[in-house]
Amino acid sequence: MRAEKSPPAIELRRVTKRFTTDSGAPYTALRDLDLTVDEGEFCAVVGPTGCGKSTTLTLVSGLERPSAGSVAVHGRPVDGITPGVGFMFQTDAILPWKSVVDNVSAGPRFRGVPKKEALESARDWIRRVGLAGFEDRFPHQLSGGMRKRVALAQNLINEPRVILMDEPFSALDVQTRAKMSDELLxxxxxxxxxxxxxxxxLEEAIALADTVVVLTAGPAATIKARFRVDLPRPRVVQEIRFDPRFLDIYHQIWDALRTEVDIAYSQSTRLDDDRRAS
Structure with missing residues (x-):
């Protein structure tokens, strides 16, 4: 008897998302977007500024609801904050008045894990992200890279089956960013x-992911192309960039992305000209 195939980890079907702007005018961020991410898949999403990349994450997390279409996580429709999903934002969400160990243990304690067990698990994850010895420090005593490690531990301690990451390393310097990418992998x-x-x-996307998805320029963005990254794992981010196959994949994706970047740039300069004229 044939085993029934399990549903994908994430599935968006013909999703459209509209917002009302400050002026009261409607704005369509996404239109008819289809996206599937399988269990265990690392999917990177790239596209020009304003194409709805972050909006896609908020729809999966349940922080926003689609205007049309459907969103499901592990086969279940998303109708509120999605359980089993971790979200790492561009700006870390660690609490400034709590120590590192209290920040990392907060998730398990909120879910009812006894304090002693939660603290033991937090110390283990703090060690895994390379911060052993910093358990009692406060966020203002940490560097940017250390704060990102705390944010990673905050998410991973909850053993999420899905992790959403919105440009989590963009504020870091190049060397720290590469190191954090290796630790993430x-x-x-x-x-x-x-x-x-x-x-x-784009280089970060290829170095990390199994799949890179390119979104079109907004408004009404949708998926333009999807590329499989067939580079071997495990990967060292700084070294994999020298692989000839990495360069081949980069050129393929950039060919699809470049047009959308040009469109978005043209739109933004036209808007600037219109503002000056008015």
């Missing part, structure tokens, strides 16, 4: 959750 490999990673950096 090593930690992701422990449990292999499905990941949707939004970035403006």
């Amino acid at each position: 090593a930690l992701w490999d422990l449990t292999r959750p499905a990941v949707v990673f939004v970035t403006h950096d």
Whole structure:
């Protein structure tokens, strides 16, 4: 007897999302977007500014509802905050009045895990992200890279089956960003959750992902193309960029992305000209 195939980790079908602007005019961020992310898949989403990359994440998380279409996580329709989903924002969400260990243990304690067990698990994850010895420090005593490690531990301690990441390393310097990317891949490999990673950096997308999705320029953005990244794992981010196959994939994706970047730039300059004229 044939085993029934399990549903994908994330599935968006013909999703449209409209907003009302400050002026009261409607704005369509996404239109008829179809996106599937399988269990254990690392999917990077790239596209020009304003194409709805972050909006896609908020729809999966349940922070926003689609205007049309459907969103499902592990086969269940998203009708509120989605359980089993971690969300790492561009600006870290660690609490400034709590120590590192209290920040990392907050999730399990909120879910009812006894304090002693939650603190033990937090210390283990703090060690895994390379912050052993910093358990009692407060966020203002940490560097930007250390704060990102705390944010990673905050998410991973809850053992999410899906992780949404909205340009989480964009504020870091180049060297720290590469180091954080390597640490992310090593930690992701422990449990292999499905990941949707939004970035403006095409090299970062290819170095991390199994799949790179290109969105069209907004408004009414949708998926233009999807590319499989067939580079071997495990990967070292700084080294994989020298692989000839990396360059081949980069050129393929850039050919699809470049037109959308040009369209978005043309739209933004036209808007600037219109504002000056008025």
